[in-house]
Each structure stands twice: as C-alpha cells, then as structure tokens.
Amino acid sequence: MARTLNVTAQNAGGWSWARTLRIVAFYVILLLIWEGLARSGIWPSYLLPGPTTVGSTLASGFASGSFIIAILVSLRRLVSGYGISLIAGVTLGLVIGRNRIIDETLGSLILGLQALPSVCWIPLALLWLGLTEQAMIFVVVMGALFSITLGVDAGVKNTPPLYLKAARNMGARGIALSTQVILPAALPSILTGLKQGWSFAWRSLMAAELLYQTLSLGTLLENGRDLNDTAQVFAVMLIIIVIGISIDGLIFSPLERRVRERWGLSR
Amino acid sequence: MRQQTLLYKQHAGQPAPGAGIALRIDGVSKTFISHGRVVEALRTIDLGIAPGEFVCFLGPSGCGKSTLLSIIAGLEEASSGTVQANGKEVSGPGTDRVLLFQEAALFPWLDVQRNVEFGLRQIGIPAAQRADIARKFIELVHLKGFERSFTHQLSGGMRQRVAIARALAIDPAVLLMDEPFGALDALTRDRLHAELESIWAATRKTVIFVTHNVREAVALGDRVVVFSPRPGRIVREFRIDLPRPRSLENHFLVDKAAEILTVLRGSMESQEQEDENGAHT
Numbered sequence: 001m002a003r004t005l006n007v008t009a010q011n012a013g014g015w016s017w018a019r020t021l022r023i024v025a026f027y028v029i030l031l032l033i034w035e036g037l038a039r040s041g042i043w044p045s046y047l048l049p050g051p052t053t054v055g056s057t058l059a060s061g062f063a064s065g066s067f068i069i070a071i072l073v074s075l076r077r078l079v080s081g082y083g084i085s086l087i088a089g090v091t092l093g094l095v096i097g098r099n100r101i102i103d104e105t106l107g108s109l110i111l112g113l114q115a116l117p118s119v120c121w122i123p124l125a126l127l128w129l130g131l132t133e134q135a136m137i138f139v140v141v142m143g144a145l146f147s148i149t150l151g152v153d154a155g156v157k158n159t160p161p162l163y164l165k166a167a168r169n170m171g172a173r174g175i176a177l178s179t180q181v182i183l184p185a186a187l188p189s190i191l192t193g194l195k196q197g198w199s200f201a202w203r204s205l206m207a208a209e210l211l212y213q214t215l216s217l218g219t220l221l222e223n224g225r226d227l228n229d230t231a232q233v234f235a236v237m238l239i240i241i242v243i244g245i246s247i248d249g250l251i252f253s254p255l256e257r258r259v260r261e262r263w264g265l266s267r
Numbered sequence: 268m269r270q271q272t273l274l275y276k277q278h279a280g281q282p283a284p285g286a287g288i289a290l291r292i293d294g295v296s297k298t299f300i301s302h303g304r305v306v307e308a309l310r311t312i313d314l315g316i317a318p319g320e321f322v323c324f325l326g327p328s329g330c331g332k333s334t335l336l337s338i339i340a341g342l343e344e345a346s347s348g349t350v351q352a353n354g355k356e357v358s359g360p361g362t363d364r365v366l367l368f369q370e371a372a373l374f375p376w377l378d379v380q381r382n383v384e385f386g387l388r389q390i391g392i393p394a395a396q397r398a399d400i401a402r403k404f405i406e407l408v409h410l411k412g413f414e415r416s417f418t419h420q421l422s423g424g425m426r427q428r429v430a431i432a433r434a435l436a437i438d439p440a441v442l443l444m445d446e447p448f449g450a451l452d453a454l455t456r457d458r459l460h461a462e463l464e465s466i467w468a469a470t471r472k473t474v475i476f477v478t479h480n481v482r483e484a485v486a487l488g489d490r491v492v493v494f495s496p497r498p499g500r501i502v503r504e505f506r507i508d509l510p511r512p513r514s515l516e517n518h519f520l521v522d523k524a525a526e527i528l529t530v531l532r533g534s535m536e537s538q539e540q541e542d543e544n545g546a547h548t
Binding site: 162165166167168169176261262 | 337361365368386389418434
C-alpha cells in the first residue's frame with residue numbers, strides 16, 4: 001500500500017529537472033526584461049531601479065542588520081497576534097458552531113465584522129492604543145480572528161452527524177467529544193479559515209506598520225517612499241513576498257497535504 | 268478467540284461484563300415532523316430479546332428498523348414506550364450497547380490502531396493497556412499489519428472489520444448492527460458473516476442485526492423479525508433452528524428464506540394498496 005502511494009505522489013507533484021528548468025527560465029527571462037527596461041531610460045532610474053540595484057540594496061540592508069531586525073519585529077507582532085486569534089478563534093468557533101442561541105447572536109455579529117476589511121481597524125487601534133506595540137497586535141488579531149472563528153464554525157457545523165453518533169455511542173462526552181472528534185473532523189475547514197486569517201492579518205499588519213515609526217517591514221516601505229528610494233521599496237516588497245511564500249510552504253501547505261492524505265483526498 | 272476476550276476482561280477488572288444481556292422493548296413508537304408533515308416511523312413495537320440471542324430485523328428500506336436500533340442504542344428518543352437493557356431503562360447512549368453503521372463510521376483522522384482505541388480512551392484506560400487491547404482485537408478481525416493504515420487506504424470490508432474491532436474493544440453486551448455489510452460485495456459479505464458468527468459464538472453477546480437481505484437474515488439469526496413499511500410494525504417472527512454454521516446453499520435455509528420473503532412481499536403489497544387508497548381519498 002505504501003508503495004502505491006509513493007508512486008502516485010511522484011507522478012503528481014513530483015520534482016523533475018524539466019519542471020525546475022522551466023521555472024528557472026521563466027524567472028531569468030523576467031529579470032532580464034526588468035533589467036532591460038530599467039536600463040532603457042524610458043523611466044528615470046529612481047522610479048524603476050533594475051534588479052541589480054534592488055539586489056545591492058537588499059545586500060546592504062541585510063549586511064547592516066536593519067532588514068533582519070525589521071523582519072523579526074514584524075514577525076513577532078504577527079506571531080503573537082495570530083496566536084491570540086488562534087486560541088480565541090477556535091474557542092469562539094466551537095461555541096458558535098455547537099450552540100444555536102450563541103450562533104444566532106454572537107455568530108451574526110462575527111459574520112458582520114468579518115465583512116469589514118481588516119485595515120479598517122487601524123484608525124480605531126490608533127485612537128484606543130496610540131502608536132504602540134499593542135495597537136499593532138490588535139490589528140493583527142482583528143485581521144485573523146473572524147476568519148479563524150468562521151472557519152472553525154463552518155467545520156463544526158459540517159461535521160458528519162455519523163461521526164458524532166459513533167463517538168457518543170462509544171462514550172465520548174463534553175470536552176473529549178470536542179477535542180477528539182469535532183475539531184479533528186472540522187480540520188479541513190479550519191485550515192481554510194487559518195489560511196485566510198493569516199493572509200488578512202499579514203495584510204493589515206503591513207498597512208498598520210506604514211503609519212508606525214519603529215523599525216519594521218512596513219516602516220521600511222514607508223521610509224523608501226519618503227526618501228524616494230524605490231530600490232528599498234522593491235527590496236522590502238520582495239522580502240514580504242518571500243515571507244508569505246515561506247510561511248505557506250513551511251506551515252500551511254504541509255498541513256493541508258497531511259489532511260488531504262489522511263482524508264484520502266490526495267491524488 | 269475466547270482467550271482474547273478473557274484477556275480483555277482481566278483488564279477491565281469486572282466479571283464477564285461483555286456477555287450478552289436481555290433487551291425488552293415495550294410499546295415503542297416514533298413519530299417525527301419532516302418538512303411540516305407528521306411522519307409515523309414506528310408504531311407500538313413490543314419485543315423481548317434473550318441474553319446472547321442473535322436477532323435479525325428484516326424489512327424494506329424506510330420501515331423504521333434503523334430508527335428502532337438508534338432508540339435501543341439511546342441515540343434517539345422514542346415518542347412513547349420504553350427500552351430496557353438488562354432490566355434497566357435506557358435513557359441515553361451507553362457502552363453496553365454499541366451501534367455499528369453501514370458506512371463503518373471510522374474516523375479518518377485516526378489510524379486503525381487509534382480508531383480501535385477510541386472507546387477505550389473515553390473510559391480512561393491507560394495508553395499502554397489500550398494499545399494492547401486494540402492489538403488483540405485488530406488481530407481478531409484479521410487486520411494485523413494494518414495498525415498504521417488510515418481509513419481511505421482500506422477496502423469496504425476491512426473498514427467494517429475495523430468498526431467491529433472498535434466496537435468489541437469496549438466489550439459491549441449488545442451489538443447493534445445497522446446493515447453493516449449492506450455496501451459490500453457478496454464474497455466479502457460471506458466472509459464477514461462467518462467471522463461475525465464465530466465472534467458471536469465465542470463471546471455470546473446479544474446481537475441485533477438489521478438487514479433488508481432475506482438470506483442474510485436467515486443465515487445469521489436465531490430469530491428473524493419481519494417489519495412492514497411506513498409505519499414500521501412487526502409483521503411476524505420466525506425462529507430459525509438450522510444448525511450453524513449455515514451455508515447459503517442449504518435447501519432448508521433457501522426454503523425458509525422463500526417463506527419469509529412471501530410474508531415480506533405480502534406486507535409491502537398491502538402497504539402499497541393502502542397508499543393508493545389513501546391517495547384516492
């Protein structure tokens with residue numbers, strides 16, 4: 001059985017020279033076109049720096065340590081805010097999914113708040129908490145919380161009644177029923193919520209950091225604008241993209257793959 | 268097989284908890300409201316089942332036999348009447364009565380080993396003992412070597428075996444089986460019949476087995492209870508005294524099946540007649 005699975009995995013998303021070559025070629029061509037455009041003089045070089053200029057900005061930014069500090073500061077905010085959202089969101093989602101009265105009341109409120117783009121919390125965060133660390137974390141929490149809550153809620157509501165019957169029949173009650181049956185059964189839907197929450201949190205944090213003064217990724221972007229340093233703006237954008245891809249590749253994709261495998265959904 | 272059961276009983280520390288118990292169904296009826304219409308699923312069922320008896324509920328789909336099974340399991344409430352297990356009134360699910368479903372209902376997030384351990388975990392048996400007991404029952408249903416497999420990697424027959432092992436692991440006194448082999452091919456079903464029969468012979472648990480397959484009912488049951496459709500009522504009972512293990516080709520069995528089928532057909536036709544009359548008025 002293991003053998004069959006391996007074969008399928010290889011055929012599907014597997015690594016191959018031809019595939020790698022195609023991807024590398026695509027990006028090399030993209031960089032060449034970019035460099036060509038930058039050197040063509042159509043736009044002034046302070047507006048469109050070429051990849052070599054951006055590369056050297058990246059190198060000096062990392063060498064001076066300022067990029068590293070900025071990344072760490074932003075990630076720390078993200079991790080603490082997202083962690084809070086995770087705990088609160090899973091709890092809220094479970095309660096809303098399991099209790100009809102709470103669903104009708106609190107559930108409808110959260111559905112409404114979810115419709116609010118998470119950047120809209122920034123003015124409120126600044127009014128209530130000022131330009132502080134807490135304001136940044138508040139923005140992250142508000143970005144992620146509702147998506148996670150609704151993901152858990154949807155998963156709980158869609159738990160096949162058969163699993164619940166079987167579990168109750170074998171003596172599962174209360175918290176054990178929630179943690180050992182309902183949450184795992186809801187995992188595919190919870191993951192969707194976690195992913196969406198993460199991207200909302202990441203976006204709103206970047207927006208909030210634009211207004212902020214201590215060193216962070218958002219501040220670096222804003223500084224780049226203030227100083228007409230387009231190369232720095234490009235460099236920081238690249239960093240943000242790479243972080244986004246890494247988190248997806250290191251956390252969400254493996255989680256999703258595992259769930260798909262266990263549920264027998266992977267090809 | 269006997270030995271494995273005994274081994275488990277030592278763990279549980281109780282004298283023979285898993286041997287079959289008597290069931291008493293008194294005037295159980297069930298009506299519910301579906302799409303604004305009152306549906307009568309069961310009409311006053313009275314039935315006594317002896318400890319260790321193997322009873323088959325036979326009837327067409329939608330005759331309420333699964334509902335009755337759920338009521339006995341304590342997963343659904345009867346609209347009237349009572350169910351007694353071992354002289355005590357049933358008021359909710361209990362691990363003395365375990366329900367097995369047609370879809371096996373294994374948890375896809377757990378491997379075979381942990382699925383079988385699930386019920387043991389709920390009653391707080393320590394991990395090491397849990398693993399031992401689960402291994403015994405996985406072996407009992409001939410799935411040794413599949414402990415780490417996940418549901419989707421198993422065939423339908425293997426899934427049902429895991430479900431049986433999972434139910435047996437908590438050593439219930441009653442097995443309530445809701446068309447457990449209905450979705451399986453004939454060959455697999457025959458093998459599972461034989462395995463179920465030998466497990467039952469070794470453990471002497473009370474078994475209620477719901478099916479719409481007449482031959483399956485005759486092959487397995489000490490008694491076959493025939494249900495009529497909408498509302499479910501007991502039409503007739505047949506005691507099956509054929510020696511075990513029974514062969515599906517045995518002509519006594521075939522004759523008995525034919526006799527029961529006639530009764531079943533009769534009840535369905537009279538129901539259709541009634542429906543038609545109802546439609547005209």
